[in-house]
Amino acid sequence: MTNATVLLEAIGEPTRRAIFERLAVHPGAVGELADELPVTRSAVSQHLKILKSAGLLTDRAIGTRRIYSVDPAALAVIREYFDSFWTASLAAFRATAEQPAPEKS
């Protein structure tokens, strides 16, 4: 399971977030990302490395290029979030519903 702290650090940086969002739309290589974003190729590489180690990206080699894309497993993040959110919310709902109904005035 992806560690939440690592994940937060990985996406807390604006350029990395921009890279991730760009890759969520279209998979791409380092060069394309460097062309589109106001950062150097080596900076993009560093960011990709961090995003990948956080489990947000996968990559594959096509010829001499390495294509990065968003890991479908990253969807697990949103599931984990809502799972926790609704479990806590329904517990609060139950506590309220089990209280005596307020008297009508």
Added chain:
Amino acid sequence: MTAQTTATSVTTAVDVDAPIERAFHVFTAEIGSWWDVDKHILGAELADMEFQPWVGGNIIDRGVDGSECRWARVIAYEPPTRVCFSWDINPRWQLQVDPQNTSEVEITFAAIGSGRTHVTLTHRHLDRHGDGWEAMRDAVGSGWNLARFAEVAGLADPP
């Protein structure tokens, strides 16, 4: 209480010591009485919530400054057994105006005898939120209190 997940949905269920009519009423009309006051996307503090009881209605958050946010569209309203609404909040915790990119929450109520109710909640089509999952987690840290989330989720060590 149980929780389970599929690829693009989560389901949670709970048994409530209350008759089905009351369970339905508390979930809808009294949503503001149990909803976590920190869980909203208003700029101001949450003052109250309104669940409009008809198909096409909204769930509306109102702030102490008079601002409001209609963050859900009521898709089904069938008291006391079923209610369904859209989740019009994107992964950046902003209002999602394109229905194609919204998910859906369905709650069903089933009587267990006369005084208890089994409540099942399914939040589905989570994949429709598309890109920006990371932003959702990020926003949990800034908008929706991360420490509280981490505590609930048990995902992070306490500071």
